[in-house]
Amino acid sequence: MSRLAKMKEKWGVNSGWQVLAILLAFTFAGSSVVVVRKMFFSAIGITEQTEMWIKVVTYILFIFPAYQTLLLFYGTILGQFNFFWEKEKKMFKRMAGIFKR
DSSP states (O other), rough: EEEEEHHHHTTTOOOOHHHHHHHEEEEHHHHHHHHHHHHHHHHOOOTTSOHHHHHEEEEEEEIIIHHHHHHHHHHTTTTHHHHHHHHHHHHHHHHHHHHHH
């Protein structure tokens, strides 16, 4: 079984184009969030000298949601909104489950 076929099966999509669109959305979102992080950290004054715990907390609170939003944005542009929306809902349900314990 080819990698393409494995991805199609795992993700529940029907075509190679959908796999390509999903991979492109991940690529674009990942590249974009690097730029967003640099701009955001610079705007709020986080530098190389800033303590690591501040960077981590800021990343979790602001950059992680930005990445999720970018995934939905690029997924929508590439015609894969439903795929990414379903993944987002699953992820948030898992995260909510952690806090309910």
